[in-house]
Amino acid sequence: MLQYLVILLDKTSTSFCHYKAPSNSPKEGRTLIPLETLRQGIRFGMMENLMIQYVYPDHELPEEYQEVLESIDHSKIKPYGQEDADVLVVDGFQQVKATVPVVLRVTKKELFAHQAEVAEMLADVPRLNVVLTDVETFTEADFEAYKECLTRLAANVERLYVDGKSPQLNLLTDRMMLSQMNNCGAGDTTITLAPNGKFYVCPAFYYENEADSIGDLEHGLDIKNKQLYKLEYAPICRHCDAWQCKRCIWLNRKTTLEVNTPSHEQCVVAHLERNASKELLQNIRKHGTFLPEQEEIKEIDYLDPFDKRDTWQ
Amino acid sequence: MVNKKESLVYEAAGQWKDGAAKNITFIVTKDCQLACKYCYLVGKNTKERMSWDVAKRSIDYILDHKEYFSEESVIWDFIGGEPFLEIDLIDKICDYLKMEMFRRNHHWFNSYRFSFSTNGINYHTDKVQNFIKKNAGHVSIGITIDGTKRKHDLNRIWKTKEGFSPKPEEEKGSYEDVVKNIPLWLEQFPNGGTKVTISSADIPFIKESVLHLYSLGIHEVNINVVFEDVWKDGDDKLFEEQLMQLADAIIDNKYYLGNTCSFFSDSIGKPLDKDLDNRNWCGAGRMLSIDAAGNFYPCTRFAAYSLRSKKPIIIGNVKDGINKNLLRPFLTLDRTTQSPQECIDCEVASGCAWCQGENYDAADTSTVYQRATAICKMHKARVRANNYYWNKLYRKLEMEGQREEFEKNKKKSNDVIC
Numbered sequence: 196m197l198q199y200l201v202i203l204l205d206k207t208s209t210s211f212c213h214y215k216a217p218s219n220s221p222k223e224g225r226t227l228i229p230l231e232t233l234r235q236g237i238r239f240g241m242m243e244n245l246m247i248q249y250v251y252p253d254h255e256l257p258e259e260y261q262e263v264l265e266s267i268d269h270s271k272i273k274p275y276g277q278e279d280a281d282v283l284v285v286d287g288f289q290q291v292k293a294t295v296p297v298v299l300r301v302t303k304k305e306l307f308a309h310q311a312e313v314a315e316m317l318a319d320v321p322r323l324n325v326v327l328t329d330v331e332t333f334t335e336a337d338f339e340a341y342k343e344c345l346t347r348l349a350a351n352v353e354r355l356y357v358d359g360k361s362p363q364l365n366l367l368t369d370r371m372m373l374s375q376m377n378n379c380g381a382g383d384t385t386i387t388l389a390p391n392g393k394f395y396v397c398p399a400f401y402y403e404n405e406a407d408s409i410g411d412l413e414h415g416l417d418i419k420n421k422q423l424y425k426l427e428y429a430p431i432c433r434h435c436d437a438w439q440c441k442r443c444i445w446l447n448r449k450t451t452l453e454v455n456t457p458s459h460e461q462c463v464v465a466h467l468e469r470n471a472s473k474e475l476l477q478n479i480r481k482h483g484t485f486l487p488e489q490e491e492i493k494e495i496d497y498l499d500p501f502d503k504r505d506t507w508q
Numbered sequence: 509m510v511n512k513k514e515s516l517v518y519e520a521a522g523q524w525k526d527g528a529a530k531n532i533t534f535i536v537t538k539d540c541q542l543a544c545k546y547c548y549l550v551g552k553n554t555k556e557r558m559s560w561d562v563a564k565r566s567i568d569y570i571l572d573h574k575e576y577f578s579e580e581s582v583i584w585d586f587i588g589g590e591p592f593l594e595i596d597l598i599d600k601i602c603d604y605l606k607m608e609m610f611r612r613n614h615h616w617f618n619s620y621r622f623s624f625s626t627n628g629i630n631y632h633t634d635k636v637q638n639f640i641k642k643n644a645g646h647v648s649i650g651i652t653i654d655g656t657k658r659k660h661d662l663n664r665i666w667k668t669k670e671g672f673s674p675k676p677e678e679e680k681g682s683y684e685d686v687v688k689n690i691p692l693w694l695e696q697f698p699n700g701g702t703k704v705t706i707s708s709a710d711i712p713f714i715k716e717s718v719l720h721l722y723s724l725g726i727h728e729v730n731i732n733v734v735f736e737d738v739w740k741d742g743d744d745k746l747f748e749e750q751l752m753q754l755a756d757a758i759i760d761n762k763y764y765l766g767n768t769c770s771f772f773s774d775s776i777g778k779p780l781d782k783d784l785d786n787r788n789w790c791g792a793g794r795m796l797s798i799d800a801a802g803n804f805y806p807c808t809r810f811a812a813y814s815l816r817s818k819k820p821i822i823i824g825n826v827k828d829g830i831n832k833n834l835l836r837p838f839l840t841l842d843r844t845t846q847s848p849q850e851c852i853d854c855e856v857a858s859g860c861a862w863c864q865g866e867n868y869d870a871a872d873t874s875t876v877y878q879r880a881t882a883i884c885k886m887h888k889a890r891v892r893a894n895n896y897y898w899n900k901l902y903r904k905l906e907m908e909g910q911r912e913e914f915e916k917n918k919k920k921s922n923d924v925i926c
Contacts, residue, residue: 419872428877430840452821453837453875455845460833504840 199385200245202236203398204228204260205252206390209274209284211298212379213328213443214399225254228390230263235412236388237267248272250398251280272298290315296322296363302329303337310344314351322363330443331450333460338467338498345471349478356479369439370472371486376432378442382409382424382454386416396424396454399445429455431462434507435500436493439472440465459499466498529621530579531795532570533587534558536597538800538813540589541629542682543667543674546707546734548866551813552589554671556800563601565826566798571608574615576830581619583648587808592630598622599639623648625703627664629682631689640696651693653726654704655717657683662709687724694725701728706747708738714750719757722767728919730770733890735866737882744885751893759901768919774898776859777891782852786842792864792876793838802826806838809865818869821876837876838864846877850884860887 206226210216217224228236240247247269253276256264273280275291284298285291288305290312297320299313306313306325316323333341348367355362362368369377379385381397386409388394393408394416395401401408410416422428424444432442432455442457450458457465473492479485497503538549538556570577584605586598602622609617622643628651630636640647654660661681668674693700702721706714714731721729733739733747751771758764758772792807804824805811812820824830844852846867851857862879871878905911 420875420878423873423875423877428845430842430845431836450833451836452834453877455877456837456840458833458836501836501840 197243197245197384197386199248199380200236200240200243201248201250201385201387201398202228202233202240203250203387203389203401204233204256204264205254207252207254208250208398209253209272209286210300210398211250211272211282211284212300212326212397212399212441213330213446214397214402215328216398216402225252226390227252227256228388229392230259232388232390232392232412233260233263234266235392237263239388239412241267246270251277253277288312292316292319294321296320296324298324298326300326300328303327303333303341307340307344310347314348317351317355317362317364318360322365324365327464330464331446331458331460333464338463341464342467342471345467346474349471349475352475353478353482356485357482365439366468367472367475370437370469370492371476371489373438374489376426376435376438376440376442378426378432378440379444380424381444382418382421386418388412397445403445423453423455429457430507431457431500431504434503435462435465436495437462437465437469439468459501462499462501466495470495470498528579529581529583530577531583531585531791533585533795533797533808534563534566534598534601535588535797535799535808535811536563536586536591536594536601537589539593540627541593541666542590542627542664543672544665545663545673545709546705546738548734548736548809549589549813550816553813556813557594558597558798558800560597560600562798562800562802562826563597564604565802567601567605567608569826569829570796571612571614573829580615581621582616583621583623585623587625590627590629591624592626592633592636595630595633595635595639599635599642602639602643621646621648625650625652627652627682628686628689628693632692649693649697650701650703651686651690652704653683653686653690653702653721653724654710655713656720657681657687659710659713659717660686662713663705663707690724690726699728700726701730702726704729704731706731706733708740708743711743711746711750714747715754715757718754718769718771719763722763727767729768732770732861733883733886735861735863735880735883737870737880739882739886744889747886748889748893751890752896755893755897755900759897759904764901764914766919771890772894772897773859774894776894777856778858779855780843780857782844785858786844788841788843788846788864789862790864793835793841796830798826804830806835807865809863810868814865815869818871818874821868841876846879848879848881851879851881856888856891859891860884 205228206224207217237247247267249264249269249271251271251273253274270281271279272282272284275283275285275289280295282296282298283293284300286300288301288309291297306327313325345366348364352362352364352367386394386396387398387401389401391405393411395408409418426433443461444454446461447457448454469492476492536558538552539554540552584602591598609620626649631651654664660683664682665674666680666682668678674680704717718729718731754769755772758769792809795807797805797808797811799805799811802825803822806821806823808814810821821834823834854860864876867878867880868876870880902911905914
């Protein structure tokens with residue numbers, strides 16, 4: 196069931212996920228969403244009872260937009276440095292402080308190189324979402340390095356908990372808190388409105404191919420094979436308990452050609468996080484009662500559920 | 509009478525591990541002498557012929573990567589177009605395969621089969637015959653003959669000298685050119701089966717065609733309706749009537765002794781459990797197809813020349829190898845995930861086939877996870893006639909006290925999928 200409408204306020208709106216958005220230079224195509232399109236988008240959201248998330252570009256919006264933007268309850272995703280945001284996005288490694296959740300978009304190389312600074316940031320932001328922008332390029336050596344990186348980050352998270360703080364790092368703490376899949380929901384619970392007035396599964400689908408829309412404001416939504424965006428129709432994911440995995444529909448299609456099938460790399464990365472979360476949960480509990488309602492995360496003998504497919508039936 | 513010792517049937521191969529075989533297909537040419545009206549190969553041409561270099565590099569890649577090809581046995585399949593147009597290349601490929609499997613002490617050595625599906629036109633030629641003799645014991649050949657002359661010639665027509673489909677008034681059927689080779693084929697492959705394809709226009713000729721094939725000495729008739737959306741209103745009724753007449757003829761004339769027709773199977777037409785009977789129908793992704801450009805496909809039906817409206821799905825090539833991520837959707841496909849609710853709830857679901865390539869080609873989005881249902885009415889008609897066939901046959905056998913004996917010796921008919 197649809198719950199969220201992401202509205203890209205400009206073609207150069209900041210990326211808050213795996214995909215790359217066009218740069219903010221006027222040359223590369225700043226295209227502001229027309230005011231009337233924005234009004235219609237908001238109206239659509241109201242009629243469908245959707246929660247609206249505006250994604251801002253790295254330049255100021257004209258004054259006349261403010262009144263329209265404020266005509267409905269919403270949250271604001273903005274590039275780091277802007278004020279009045281609900282979520283701030285840092286593109287490329289940069290050590291920041293903030294009073295709102297921060298999305299840190301980094302490559303694996305950046306993460307491995309700056310893991311100590313990332314660990315330090317946990318005390319300076321209420322929540323840190325690390326988004327790896329090159330998951331599909333992970334090699335066996337990268338998996339090893341990532342495992343080590345997660346272990347070190349987990350040690351820091353544990354220390355902060357012992358000190359009475361409650362750091363949030365999506366890679367490690369989400370899985371400890373979850374009791375079911377918590378995926379991004381693109382195409383299922385969330386859709387995106389682009390500046391051209393068309394709907395897309397998520398911003399990445401818009402940037403990859405504008406013709407790949409799932410409807411428009413004039414004719415409404417038309418999501419073909421919409422069941423394939425649901426967990427029950429994802430043969431690998433529905434057998435998986437790496438519940439923190441974003442299950443990126445766009446990366447799925449990019450790497451396997453199917454929106455419901457993740458790549459080996461995405462599965463292994465998610466399982467390394469899952470296993471690190473398991474260790475972290477056990478280690479924190481050694482210091483006292485912690486999340487007593489949550490079950491232990493089970494020991495498993497695989498990193499890619501695909502390898503266990505013979506046991507599914 | 510065929511002397512069994514001289515028979516060249518592939519079953520002579522002692523090490524064959526049936527059911528555990530990898531199917532590897534060389535698309536040696538996209539050319540064919542015929543322009544069959546129901547052919548799903550929409551992009552046939554004379555230009556895309558496999559080179560020896562591509563064939564050799566493919567073989568080297570496959571034999572170098574035992575970890576991807578762990579099946580106990582292998583079927584080296586050659587298709588086209590018409591594969592025997594490239595008999596020289598095929599001969600060279602097979603010689604190299606045998607030599608390399610031996611040299612590498614590969615687990616497929618002596619557990620392999622060379623398989624062909626041919627239009628039969630060149631079957632008698634010296635080159636094809638020499639190949640068959642040279643590879644005796646490891647060859648499987650199916651000749652496609654569609655039934656009576658009028659049924660066969662309705663669809664299986666020669667293309668023009670220029671290589672195009674002829675105008676209706678210039679159509680020339682290929683029946684006579686094929687049927688003349690059937691005795692030689694049956695002499696060499698006494699258990700040879702043929703594959704018959706039924707499109708809308710063929711329905712009135714089903715009964716006569718199956719019986720005609722039996723009369724030619726072909727005891728195994730593998731027959732299926734095309735998966736494409738070609739069916740007209742009323743076709744299901746006509747189809748049902750033809751199958752009922754065929755059922756009467758087979759039973760009344762005792763053709764059920766020693767012959768099979770895949771339309772009749774006592775396992776079809778039952779509901780399927782959504783958990784226990786959830787396997788995918790076809791083997792796309794478990795096989796490997798290679799084309800003239802050296803591209804790899806999960807099945808031939810995903811090559812460009814097979815697709816009407818979608819891009820090909822290329823899962824690798826001879827240079828870079830197989831991209832295993834692109835195989836994941838195929839290897840995790842199951843029945844219920846790709847089926848609409850109507851199919852999941854269907855009370856006569858068993859035996860209702862699908863072709864993964866046609867599913868992909870006909871899908872609303874670029875996915876293999878949307879089952880095409882164009883044959884729904886035809887399957888239901890088949891089930892009704894099939895029920896009639898088995899009820900009538902079993903009653904007759906019971907009355908004659910022969911049911912137990914029949915069940916014991918019954919030949920299993922094959923489900924035809926493509």
